Amino acid sequence: MQEVNNTQFFKVQKEPEIEVKDIIASVYVALTEKGYNPVNQIVGYVMSGDPTYITSHKGARSLIMKVERDEIIEELLEDYIGRNLRK
Template identity: 55%
Template structure:
């Protein structure tokens, strides 16, 4: 019946200019950390585990960019890529 759909919960999300892809953020932050002479993997792991933005350089606006996403979104992206999903 057509009215059955009225009972379902629908998802609605408005895209904004600030929407960023987790993959793009991870690559950008990696490159910024590398340019500054840090070990990017160690720094990013430190951030993902602690949530402390001090692990991420402000070079190339990397710290502001990584904070636009929740850490769980970044971890989900890493797992998707690693597991090929």
């Protein structure tokens, strides 16, 4: 029987950090596979915060909820600006 007064130590493994662009890519694939328009669904999620816009297929819903919506907008805007406005 273990002593109740002793401190128990344990290590918690951190989940590897996934970049926002990788999350968007995974969600895009899952939505496409399920036959949804991924742009409309992601916009609906970003605008409303309602996770039901994102399918649970391949864990896409729980994946997209790991990042803040403003981080998604920031990633998309940075990509858009980088491709279209910076020359």
